[in-house]
Amino acid sequence: MLHLRLITPADTTDEAVRLIERTTGTAHLAVVPGAARAPRGDVVMCDVAREAADGLLDDLRALGLDRTGSIAVENIDLSLSERADRAEQDAPGEAADAVLWEQLTDATHEESTLSATYVAFITLATMIAACGVVLDNAILIVGAMAVGPEFGPLAGFCTALVRRAPRLALRALIALLVGFAAAMAATVGFSYFMDAMNLFSDDALRAERPNTNFIYRPDWFSFVVAVLAGAAGTLSLTSAKSGALVGVAISVTTVPAAANAAVAFSYAEYKQAWGSTEQLLLNLLGIVLAGTATLLVQKALWAGQRRRAAKAERG
Template structure:
């Protein structure tokens, strides 16, 4: 469930409240007339189940609230409400399967900025992975996977390609296209510095490395792993269950490959560097393709789910599925079985 805080201009406040009140996926509607000061207007608070959030947000955009007022949404962790239960039953599908496009666009769009923090995290992850490659240490590889922030731009690129947001596509490609070369270059310098300090040497790279040797030997499984990681990562984002595990899942196919490129370049082992570059490109492409296909399948599947609730009726300028309304009316009219 999402909690929405809406600032509606006074001349549109009634239309907003009517729309929210008519939608059975919305509950806990509160109106605070004239409470907003910047921008000025009425404050409307409500909760909406995730299954119906896209329709509500689209209706608010149709009313122009996003331009002359504002809409802020937050996730709701705890809900003790019979009204909220009725809203969930009146909406199609399950909340974990629903894709709230504005939510994922906002969430992933924030990760496309080529910020100093992003570059620092990516560089630190690559340096750690570079040391892990030389030591053939899986524990350090895992540490690098946790630190790596690169799934943000990859997820944003997938969402932007599906919705065709060219500006976000450009920002995502810039974050990846500039971030990885900078991280690799700085990892080359760190490798030379550690070598100069006598902590590492070229023989460590040329030695047998059974744990990390696969990084610079791309094959069909490289694509499979990257693709599966992309599917898992995108599902976690759209279901609002992303966490550190997603970073681990995704980074295993990207940061270690970039680190191996840097270490191989530092020691002039160019065949290994080329293999690592191929591995990195395969993984990046596989993750983006998987993300795009996952979003397309989710969208098509959700359209099929909502089609069962089709034959919409009009409520003012908006359309509501009659089954949603019918279920809501039935639930409201039913006697409270918990009473007494």
């Protein structure tokens, strides 16, 4: 269940309440007239089943409450209420399949912001991966994958394509390009420093490296895994399964490929650098294609579910 807290202008409150009462899957409606001060208006609260929330939010935005008042949504971790149980049973579809598009857009907008923290995380992840490729250490590679924050902008780009939001797409693309460019440039400098300290060497990079040589040898399996990971990552975001997202992060060779390319470039190993760059681009392409396709399928399925539910209510 989700909890909605609205601030509504007095002349809009009755219509907002009617929308809530008309929506199958709502419970615990409360209205506090004149309680809001900034902006002035009434406070309306209710609980709504996750699978009914997206349609209700669309209707409330159509009233202009996002401009004249406020719409806040919170997750309810525990609700001991028979009314809430009935609301969830009556709402069409399953909560795990529901997509809150406004919530997804807001979350990916934040994750797609080019911030100092984002650049720091992707740079540190790339440096950890650089140590992993030189040492041929798979544990360090997995750790770098888990630290890397690049799936946020990728998910933001997919969401922007589906929702036709050019500003979000541009923001996500800038975060990806600038983030990886800064991380790879810093890792080149890091590689020079480690070489000066006799911790990195050209011989270690040129060695067979059975645990990590896949990073600069892209093949169709790389693309297949990226596609599967992109679909899984998108599903984890839309269903709020953060644990699954961690698994996705350690499934795709993006940060390690960027790291291998940077280290190889510092040693003028351009064949490895190009192979790693191909691996990076192949993974990014696979994730974007799969993520976008997954969102489009979810959008179509849920739209059909809502149409069937509306038809059943009229009939």
